[in-house]
Amino acid sequence: MISLPQAMQKLIREFSRLPSIGEKSATRLAYHLVNHDKQLALSLSDALRKAAESVKLCQRCFYLTEEDLCTICKNPSRDQSLICLVEKPADLMAIERVGEFRGLYHVLHGLWAPLRGQGPESMKLQELLERLKDGVIREVIIATGSTVEGDATALYVAKMLSDFGVQSTRLAQGMPKGGELEYADDVTLSRAFAGRNLINP
Amino acid sequence: MISLPQAMQKLIREFSRLPSIGEKSATRLAYHLVNHDKQLALSLSDALRKAAESVKLCQRCFYLTEEDLCTICKNPSRDQSLICLVEKPADLMAIERVGEFRGLYHVLHGLWAPLRGQGPESMKLQELLERLKDGVIREVIIATGSTVEGDATALYVAKMLSDFGVQSTRLAQGMPKGGELEYADDVTLSRAFAGRNLINP
Numbered sequence: 005m006i007s008l009p010q011a012m013q014k015l016i017r018e019f020s021r022l023p024s025i026g027e028k029s030a031t032r033l034a035y036h037l038v039n040h041d042k043q044l045a046l047s048l049s050d051a052l053r054k055a056a057e058s059v060k061l062c063q064r065c066f067y068l069t070e071e072d073l074c075t076i077c078k079n080p081s082r083d084q085s086l087i088c089l090v091e092k093p094a095d096l097m098a099i100e101r102v103g104e105f106r107g108l109y110h111v112l113h114g115l116w117a118p119l120r121g122q123g124p125e126s127m128k129l130q131e132l133l134e135r136l137k138d139g140v141i142r143e144v145i146i147a148t149g150s151t152v153e154g155d156a157t158a159l160y161v162a163k164m165l166s167d168f169g170v171q172s173t174r175l176a177q178g179m180p181k182g183g184e185l186e187y188a189d190d191v192t193l194s195r196a197f198a199g200r201n202l203i204n205p
Numbered sequence: 206m207i208s209l210p211q212a213m214q215k216l217i218r219e220f221s222r223l224p225s226i227g228e229k230s231a232t233r234l235a236y237h238l239v240n241h242d243k244q245l246a247l248s249l250s251d252a253l254r255k256a257a258e259s260v261k262l263c264q265r266c267f268y269l270t271e272e273d274l275c276t277i278c279k280n281p282s283r284d285q286s287l288i289c290l291v292e293k294p295a296d297l298m299a300i301e302r303v304g305e306f307r308g309l310y311h312v313l314h315g316l317w318a319p320l321r322g323q324g325p326e327s328m329k330l331q332e333l334l335e336r337l338k339d340g341v342i343r344e345v346i347i348a349t350g351s352t353v354e355g356d357a358t359a360l361y362v363a364k365m366l367s368d369f370g371v372q373s374t375r376l377a378q379g380m381p382k383g384g385e386l387e388y389a390d391d392v393t394l395s396r397a398f399a400g401r402n403l404i405n406p
Contacts, residue, residue: 007268007275007276007277007297007298007301008269008298009256009259009260009269009270009271009275010271011252011255011256011259011260011271012256012260012269014252014255014256015252015253015255015256017252018245018248018249018252019249021242021245021249022234022237022238022245022249023233023234023237024230024233029225031295031298032224032225032295033223033224034256035293035294035295036223036224037223037253037256037257038256038257038260038269039269039293039294039314041222042257044219044222044223045253045254045256045257046253046254046257047219048219048220048222048223048250048253049249049250049251049253049254049257050250051212051215051216051218051219052216052238052246052247052249052250052253053246053247053250054212054215054216055210055212055213055215055216055235055238055239055246056238056239056243056246056247056250058210058212059210059212059213059239067208068209068210068213068239068240069210070210070211070212074208074210075208076208092236092240093236093240094232094233094236096208097208097209097232100208113240
């Protein structure tokens with residue numbers, strides 16, 4: 005790196021701090037931008053600043069927005085009695101991509117992960133309870149991932165909601181579409197058996 | 206994407222324009238920056254602008270620099286009679302990493318690639334000839350890659366330099382360190398045979 009201009013070294017260092025970008029990729033990106041596409045370097049710079057300065061969390065559901073409320077919370081045609089609980093914004097995006105769920109969301113921004121030192125207070129749970137107080141919500145669909153932490157969080161939240169008198173459901177667990185029995189892991193198979201459904205031909 | 210804030214969509218689009226970054230990676234990067242590390246978003250934004258605005262090509266060898274001449278051209282302890290010819294800045298970096306070559310460089314910023322419509326005029330060749338005029342340079346080491354275009358460029362440049370009365374050499378081609386014969390490609394093997402050296406035990 006000795007012979008690289010300071011500004012270039014700095015750019016490579018900053019790129020390397022991004023997740024899943026190592027020093028080699030960072031160097032390649034920096035070269036490309038400085039050597040071939042300074043226009044992109046400038047427009048990316050602007051986009052980064054704009055996003056960092058204007059994107060914040062929705063005051064109600066904690067999804068991303070540039071205003072006080074996100075587009076989903078502001079949409080009167082969504083079912084106001086249903087909340088889907090997700091860990092992070094990307095999960096919400098995945099569900100919206102399917103386009104079938106028409107209720108509201110609540111983004112936890114974390115999971116209950118005692119092994120990583122994250123207790124329930126690291127999630128937006130109190131804020132969820134606040135939303136349930138007026139009695140409009142009749143069901144909370146818990147859509148945390150099918151991982152140890154996702155399951156633990158689901159159990160914890162379900163217990164809390166039941167104390168609060170609100171019904172909660174969990175996404176079905178079982179064989180994924182296209183999944184071959186031969187390659188399915190033990191837990192998936194066991195859950196697929198436990199959750200088996202009657203066939204009505 | 207419908208429900209993402211505009212600034213976020215814009216950031217994802219800009220990231221996607223980088224080489225080897227698809228829409229999924231771009232989305233993950235944008236989420237990380239906006240959701241977890243706004244400080245990095247801002248410092249990356251600054252580094253991009255700074256690099257795009259201050260990094261330019263060395264007036265003599267066309268490597269990257271923030272001043273008129275790069276650190277290598279300005280270094281009086283480098284051998285001023287030897288020029289290593291490379292395709293692009295990253296190649297120069299690779300050679301500097303080894304640390305054995307102590308001469309100067311000349312970056313072509315291109316190769317002779319008729320199939321891609323790039324003629325000799327797309328390279329910094331006239332600028333190379335200018336550097337040879339005062340007769341100080343006694344050898345040009347042609348270090349373009351061992352590809353079809355790298356070889357063609359090397360031949361073309363060697364012919365031109367010979368007309369000019371300057372000696373040129375080409376990097377040795379053969380088996381790479383650790384290369385197993387079994388997996389070597391035909392061209393590499395053939396060149397390793399053609400360039401075989403006497404062993405003096």
